[in-house]
Amino acid sequence: LEAYISETTCPWGSLSSAFQQYVCPSVDVVKSLHYVGDDGESHQRDDAGDPKGNVWKTFPDCFGEYCVYTNNDFFGKGISLITTAQNHVRVAQIQVAQTASRLDDEKARIAKIPGKGKGLVATKAIRRGERIMAARPALLVHRNIFSELQFEDVYYLMDMAVENLPRPRRTSYLAQAGTMGGHKITDILFTNSFQMGLGDDDDGFHYGNFPEVSLLNHDCRPNLAFFVDKNLTHHTHAVRDIRLGEELTISYLDPLQVRSVRQERTQNSLGFSCGCSHCSLSKKESDASDGRLLTISRLDGELSDFNSKSSSPAMVEEYLALYKEERLESKIANAYTLAALNYNLFGRADIAQQYARLSIEAGLLESGPDAVGVQQMKILADYPESHWSWNLKPHRP
Numbered sequence: 053l054e055a056y057i058s059e060t061t062c063p064w065g066s067l068s069s070a071f072q073q074y075v076c077p078s079v080d081v082v083k084s085l086h087y088v089g090d091d092g093e094s095h096q097r098d099d100a101g102d103p104k105g106n107v108w109k110t111f112p113d114c115f116g117e118y119c120v121y122t123n124n125d126f127f128g129k130g131i132s133l134i135t136t137a138q139n140h141v142r143v144a145q146i147q148v149a150q151t152a153s154r155l156d157d158e159k160a161r162i163a164k165i166p167g168k169g170k171g172l173v174a175t176k177a178i179r180r181g182e183r184i185m186a187a188r189p190a191l192l193v194h195r196n197i198f199s200e201l202q203f204e205d206v207y208y209l210m211d212m213a214v215e216n217l218p219r220p221r222r223t224s225y226l227a228q229a230g231t232m233g234g235h236k237i238t239d240i241l242f243t244n245s246f247q248m249g250l251g252d253d254d255d256g257f258h259y260g261n262f263p264e265v266s267l268l269n270h271d272c273r274p275n276l277a278f279f280v281d282k283n284l285t286h287h288t289h290a291v292r293d294i295r296l297g298e299e300l301t302i303s304y305l306d307p308l309q310v311r312s313v314r315q316e317r318t319q320n321s322l323g324f325s326c327g328c329s330h331c332s333l334s335k336k337e338s339d340a341s342d343g344r345l346l347t348i349s350r351l352d353g354e355l356s357d358f359n360s361k362s363s364s365p366a367m368v369e370e371y372l373a374l375y376k377e378e379r380l381e382s383k384i385a386n387a388y389t390l391a392a393l394n395y396n397l398f399g400r401a402d403i404a405q406q407y408a409r410l411s412i413e414a415g416l417l418e419s420g421p422d423a424v425g426v427q428q429m430k431i432l433a434d435y436p437e438s439h440w441s442w443n444l445k446p447h448r449p
């Protein structure tokens with residue numbers, strides 16, 4: 053028995069309605085009203101939608117502070133954690149509808165991508181702002197196990213965590229590529245994980261594995277942005293219009309770095325030689341790109357120094373033009389934030405508001421509605437003249 057519940061409304065009144073429709077759609081959530089317990093019988097959930105009783109299993113073999121915790125029902129598909137008791141409590145307290153991960157099958161299909169293995173390609177034209185996927189983790193692993201435990205103990209915990217997942221979840225975990233070699237289950241984690249925090253402290257740092265997301269290859273100029281929200285859901289949205297047949301990509305690294313640094317990172321930390329179009333530019337084109345990235349970095353420093361005497365509207369416009377020329381749509385929210393703040397410092401409320409709205413739109417795709425930067429730009433967009441930055445450096449053309 054399942055209930056279909058409409059969830060999510062967009063809180064951002066100041067955005068264009070076309071954009072809101074993409075970023076904050078109303079979604080049908082499948083919420084199961086019954087669950088199958090360990091006894092194999094069907095049981096009813098309580099009013100909050102959670103199964104009665106503790107459905108987390110804790111396994112007796114722990115190493116140091118780290119144990120395996122598995123819940124066959126969490127997020128509708130099951131999850132295993134290798135973590136401390138404190139972090140287990142943090143995850144167990146998350147109250148979300150039991151929605152399974154979803155990839156809109158109408159938007160993408162699996163394809164072989166030359167030089168990259170498998171990947172996802174668009175099966176229809178996709179507009180900027182459209183959601184591609186919302187995915188839930190199969191495995192969360194505390195990062196300290198790799199520095200604090202012996203390798204044999206790490207492998208034992210990894211094997212146990214995956215072995216205990218429900219069969220479909222285990223199968224999708226094992227279907228992911230592992231490209232670094234060594235212990236297969238650990239290799240899969242390193243090839244396909246995202247670093248994420250479960251709290252504000254260092255103890256919250258984990259590697260999260262989302263099998264549905266793992267088919268997305270890397271591009272230094274990707275067409276998707278992603279973020280993981282506080283309920284551990286991984287969201288991917290289009291950051292520009294995408295053509296039918298185009299590969300869907302995310303960036304595994306900071307796209308503002310110059311080519312040699314990006315390539316060093318993919319080769320030495322991620323274990324592959326990047327074959328994306330931006331890394332394949334001729335030396336001349338790549339040198340020009342690196343020059344723009346270095347200028348962006350210099351202008352960023354000037355525009356972030358709110359006492360700087362040299363900042364000007366022309367500098368802001370040059371900075372944004374370089375972002376566009378560099379095709380940095382997947383990481384442009386911060387640039388619009390700096391533009392909004394600087395125009396507000398110059399006492400130009402109208403332009404500051406325009407850039408604050410662009411920053412909110414980009415920020416919703418890059419970091420989600422709860423991000424501090426998005427909240428702050430909302431205040432500036434609505435009340436520029438009450439903002440701390442208002443007219444501190446009046447600029448008269």
Ligand SMILES: C[S@@+](CC[C@H](N)C(=O)[O-])C[C@H]1O[C@@H](n2cnc3c(N)ncnc32)[C@H](O)[C@@H]1O
Pocket residue numbers: 167168169170171228229231243244266267268269270271322323324325326327328
């Ligand atoms: C998360 S998986 C992506 C899906 C993978 N291609 C597959 O077949 O399952 C990451 C791996 O894909 C390959 N890959 C991703 N982006 C690439 C790129 N830009 N250039 C070359 N290989 C890439 C690398 O082998 C990398 O370790």
